[in-house]
Amino acid sequence: MTRMDASHTAKRKVLISGASISGPALAYWLHRSGFAVTVVEKAGALRGGGYPIDVRGTAIEVVRRMGILPRLQDAHIDSRRYTFLNADGSIAASVAGAVAGSVEGQDLEVRRGDLAAALYSIVRDDVEFLFNDSIDTLDQSGQGVDVTFRGGRRRTFDLVVGADGMHSSTRESLFGPEERFHRYLGYCFAIFTMPNTFGLSRELMMWNAPGKAAALYAVGDNDELHAFLNFHQPEPPFDALRNPGAQRDLVARVFAGAGWEVPAMLSAMRDADDLFFDTAGQIRMPHWSSGRVALVGDAAYAPSFLTGQGSSLALVGAYMLAGALAANRDHTAAFAAYERDVRGFVGMNQALVDNGAATLFPTTAQALEQRNTMLRSLLTMPSATARPAYSAITLREFAPIS
Numbered sequence: 001m002t003r004m005d006a007s008h009t010a011k012r013k014v015l016i017s018g019a020s021i022s023g024p025a026l027a028y029w030l031h032r033s034g035f036a037v038t039v040v041e042k043a044g045a046l047r048g049g050g051y052p053i054d055v056r057g058t059a060i061e062v063v064r065r066m067g068i069l070p071r072l073q074d075a076h077i078d079s080r081r082y083t084f085l086n087a088d089g090s091i092a093a094s095v096a097g098a099v100a101g102s103v104e105g106q107d108l109e110v111r112r113g114d115l116a117a118a119l120y121s122i123v124r125d126d127v128e129f130l131f132n133d134s135i136d137t138l139d140q141s142g143q144g145v146d147v148t149f150r151g152g153r154r155r156t157f158d159l160v161v162g163a164d165g166m167h168s169s170t171r172e173s174l175f176g177p178e179e180r181f182h183r184y185l186g187y188c189f190a191i192f193t194m195p196n197t198f199g200l201s202r203e204l205m206m207w208n209a210p211g212k213a214a215a216l217y218a219v220g221d222n223d224e225l226h227a228f229l230n231f232h233q234p235e236p237p238f239d240a241l242r243n244p245g246a247q248r249d250l251v252a253r254v255f256a257g258a259g260w261e262v263p264a265m266l267s268a269m270r271d272a273d274d275l276f277f278d279t280a281g282q283i284r285m286p287h288w289s290s291g292r293v294a295l296v297g298d299a300a301y302a303p304s305f306l307t308g309q310g311s312s313l314a315l316v317g318a319y320m321l322a323g324a325l326a327a328n329r330d331h332t333a334a335f336a337a338y339e340r341d342v343r344g345f346v347g348m349n350q351a352l353v354d355n356g357a358a359t360l361f362p363t364t365a366q367a368l369e370q371r372n373t374m375l376r377s378l379l380t381m382p383s384a385t386a387r388p389a390y391s392a393i394t395l396r397e398f399a400p401i402s
Contacts, residue, residue: 057390
């Protein structure tokens with residue numbers, strides 16, 4: 001990537017909405033290329049903890065170039081066993097972590113908060129963060145983007161990037177309602193934490209019935225478990241998406257009468273203060289930018305948790321967008337290059353759902369038995385090989401301003 005003269009880029013001001021994964025990653029690379037970067041985040045502080053996420057393939061190279069790979073390796077969740085249960089609670093398959101897990105040295109699994117904290121640690125001293133605030137309005141009628149924040153302040157930026165997740169308000173204000181771009185994949189899920197009263201240590205246990213899954217995930221030896229309830233739902237439950245009470249009622253109704261530890265999970269869900277409920281879906285857009293505003297990560301191309309590629313796409317997309325902006329003074333050319341270089345990679349990863357990524361959650365008894373047979377065969381399979389979609393993109397060499 002062509003080295004840019006510092007005086008040529010130093011005054012370009014960029015506002016990034018969202019301080020989760022793609023936002024801080026983009027801020028890091030833009031700062032290194034001489035941009036003045038501001039990140040606005042509606043939460044009052046960095047979010048810690050969180051459910052486990054994967055960093056795979058090309059994204060491993062991105063975090064290596066950022067200097068945080070050793071930190072993430074230290075935070076890697078080293079699961080020892082994955083146990084899959086039948087509807088009556090009996091064991092359907094039990095797979096050692098080393099067999100069921102990632103390609104050796106190529107994949108990492110960390111808590112989402114650990115990745116966010118690692119990214120924040122390398123940008124917090126160089127980038128302006130505005131916590132507890134968000135974008136209210138965007139006006140592109142002038143030579144920049146006039147931004148009014150919900151907190152009342154007004155500022156002008158050369159560029160704005162929405163890195164504010166699958167339910168991006170930046171995308172909605174620019175392109176319209178989410179429904180235009182949302183591809184529902186037929187599942188809903190609830191994630192929360194609960195006390196580890198089951199004696200689980202560095203392992204995952206997943207109960208299944210056709211169209212339903214309940215998992216308890218002990219990412220370490222502590223007293224907390226990540227609980228996961230996933231179920232097939234032909235139509236998205238729009239009424240429940242913004243109503244936590246309705247979410248709890250829907251999940252409890254779907255899993256009523258279920259065996260194993262599901263009743264205890266439902267009870268814990270009622271009291272959980274960190275319940276996250278959503279649909280499994282993708283964001284598919286014909287364009288990721290409009291004028292001086294662009295989208296990155298889940299806001300532009302959420303692949304869904306079924307692919308396990310959301311965080312990796314966010315990291316790679318941020319790197320590629322920053323590189324395009326560093327190499328092209330004209331934002332229109334930069335955004336076009338970003339889309340040209342990344343869209344194929346996004347498409348391959350989103351297609352993982354159609355190519356079997358949802359097989360962990362069968363909707364029929366026959367498909368469930370086929371899945372269990374496949375899982376039992378993992379005991380004799382050789383080490384996993386990387387899926388082409390994880391690395392099917394070339395990272396140009398970044399030549400940042402020192």
